Amino acid sequence: MKGSCLCGAVTYEIDQLDMPIRHCHCRTCQKAHAAAFATTAGAMRKHFRWLEGEEVRSSFESSPGKKRWFCRTCGSHLIAEREGQPHVIVRVATLDDDRRWRVPAPSLAPA
Structure with a gap:
């Protein structure tokens, strides 16, 4: 799966999502994304690669x-990481591909 920022200058690739998709609504994510929450999922470092944009990619310690x-x-915020952890936290909305990662919609049929 490939991902990118809004302008397309920074691109990355992941082989798979290794952790569930979730919504983080901590105050830091709210501020960073100017939204009520950020949709994230973990990918093991061995499954993540930066492809382009090193010259415009930057980071800060939040x-x-x-x-x-x-x-x-x-x-555009793309990923977050904690040194020493085996995974990075991908901002799911920055994935570009066919959205194989989507969680299937619940059935509307009566239970």
Whole structure:
């Protein structure tokens, strides 16, 4: 699966999502994304690769030990990571591909 920022300058690729898709609504995610929550999922580091955009990719430490990576051109947040953890936290909305990662819609049939 490939992902990118809004302007397309920074791209990445992951082989698979290794952790469930979830909504984080901590105050830091709310501020970083200017939204009520950020939809995230974990990918093991061995399954994640930056492809393009090293010259415009930047990061900041949003809380002790947590680094958020974003595009300096358009401001899109792409991933977050904590040093020493075996995974990165992908911002699901930045994935570009056919959305194989979507959770199936619940059935509307009576139970």
